[in-house]
Amino acid sequence: MTHRLADENDIPTLVALYDGAAHWMRARGIDQWKPGEKGAEHFRGRIASDEVWLAYDGEMVTGAYEVWWADEPAWGEQPPVAGYVHRLMTRRGAPAGTGRAMLARAERRIAEAGRDRCRLDCVSSNPRLREYYEAAGYAVVGELPGKVAADGSTYGVLLLEKELRGPVPSDA
Numbered sequence: 054m055t056h057r058l059a060d061e062n063d064i065p066t067l068v069a070l071y072d073g074a075a076h077w078m079r080a081r082g083i084d085q086w087k088p089g090e091k092g093a094e095h096f097r098g099r100i101a102s103d104e105v106w107l108a109y110d111g112e113m114v115t116g117a118y119e120v121w122w123a124d125e126p127a128w129g130e131q132p133p134v135a136g137y138v139h140r141l142m143t144r145r146g147a148p149a150g151t152g153r154a155m156l157a158r159a160e161r162r163i164a165e166a167g168r169d170r171c172r173l174d175c176v177s178s179n180p181r182l183r184e185y186y187e188a189a190g191y192a193v194v195g196e197l198p199g200k201v202a203a204d205g206s207t208y209g210v211l212l213l214e215k216e217l218r219g220p221v222p223s224d225a
Contacts, residue, residue: 136163
């Protein structure tokens, strides 16, 4: 798997990945992402302010993720010791392990930037997602019951963190 930073030309691909993942969740009764919720404006803003990465299996895009250097809405003001992973999303039909490989690459990027923690949040109502992140070495370090969504609604999230000690994780 290879990874590269996304640019403006990748916005349609990012929107399609997000919507594909949102439709998949909806079809399985998971109330988390909503199709159409993250459009071109969202990804354009993230490309400009943080890092959006695409993952490839050969020539095919298999997924994407965002690495932020601050996340005040969820974590409050924090010293610059962590990177924050958002929107870890895989293309339907991607090879098994794609999500875990992208997460490992995000951790490596954060460590390369000199930060020793990877943080993320996941919706409190999705125990399978919590188990996924805990199996990847993350620990729940808090809960934010009233995170504010873009539409002004609120929802609960678990705050998870992984210490990035020792050798930087290798590319998967």
